[in-house]
Amino acid sequence: MTIVQPTEVAVVDTGSTRDSASYVDWSAIIAGVIFASAISLLFIAFGTAIGLNFIDFRSREGAPGILIGIAAASWFLWVQVSSLMAGGYLAGRLRRRHFDATEDESDVRDGAHGLIVWAGATVLGAIIALGGVGAAANMAGSALATATTASASVAAGAADAIDPNAYFTDQLFRAEQPVAGDTEAARAEAGRIFAQAALGDGTVPEADRTYLANVVAANTGLTPEESAARVDAVVVAIDGAKQDALEAARIARNTGIIAAFLLAATTLVSAIGAYWAAQKGGNHRDENTVLTDVFRRF
Incomplete structure (x- = not known):
């Protein structure tokens, strides 16, 4: 009778392989950046369609410009924060868990992935915005060249x-x-x-x-009196036009300052939101929480 000797089965320690890998899960980060960018573009397109944009506050007849400005600023804040929170949550949910740290340390690593998603999406948005500004500058340069030729005479x-x-x-x-x-x-x-x-x-x-x-x-x-009155009226009109130009310049300068402050504030708030959402995504990953329970288990 032939006795078959049992063969040895190689056991691969997947835990050690995972723990020796990098703590930064770039696949989850890239997925979060793409997801956040897609949501942001969707919401911005929707807001632009209903007039919530910073191009022309008077585009809606009968609506005060200040109210449209406040609505556009609120919509921009919501879009930026919500989209980056969604991207951070996705990155935290998809990140591979390393079991060489405490629960608090794992939460910090999840939050760090959310911050990297925030940074990547912010840089990507800045590149897209600068590209749009560059295209507008090229168009303005072409228009300026045409206007220079027309105004030479x-x-x-x-x-x-x-x-x-x-x-x-x-x-x-x-x-x-x-x-x-x-x-x-x-x-x-x-x-x-x-x-x-x-x-x-x-x-x-x-x-x-x-x-x-x-x-x-x-x-x-005209009589001398009528001529003098006309000259005075023209001088007053010119002074009024000058004051209007100064007021327009002041409003443009203040609008630029407010817009810069708003951008900085919303960027900071969205960073906090992305960090928090990524931690929640990591917690739901560890607890095997399904999507229907996301907003019920905070």
């Missing part, structure tokens, strides 16, 4: 209007009684007077006001 006249020397030259050869009929020269000189006032505090000297009133009277047939 009027560049000399604009330079004279801005040049302070032209204003003083006009004073040197200013006639006591303006000549009627030469409207082109009168218009050019009036433009240089207003340009000189804009270089200062915006005030047109009384002598220039009187001269402009005489020129208007000579070329329009």
Whole structure:
């Protein structure tokens, strides 16, 4: 009778192999980044469709711009935080557990994966945003080149209007009684007077006001009083336009500051959310929690 000797069975210690691997699970991180980016793009597209964007706060007729701005900021905060929390949760849930640490240390490692997802998605979003800005800059450069060619014929006249020397030259050869009929020269000189006032505090000297009133009277047939009133009205209108431009610049500057603060604040809050969500994903992984119980076992 032949006796068959039992063969030895090789036992592979999968636990030691897993524990000797890197603590950073890049597959789970990449999956979290992709998931967070997809959710963010979906929500941003939906918000843009209903007017929650930072391009034009007056795009919805009858709605105050400040209210649309607040709504857009709130929507942006929700999109960024919720998408990164979802990505962090997925990374924590998919991360391979190493059993060489305490439960608290495992939670920290899960949270660290959420932070890496947050960092990756933030950098990816910045790259996409900079790419969009670069494309817009190229379009603006092309438009500027076209506008430069179109404006070449009027560049000399604009330079004279801005040049302070032209204003003083006009004073040197200013006639006591303006000549009627030469409207082109009168218009050019009036433009240089207003340009000189804009270089200062915006005030047109009384002598220039009187001269402009005489020129208007000579070329329009108005009475001296009517001409003076028209000059005063134009000066007030120019000053109002200047104040409007200054106010628009102030609003744009403040909007930029608020937008930068909002971006920094939402980025910080989303980092905290991603860290917390990744820890929850790791806890649900260890507890074998199904998706239907995610929001019931906090």
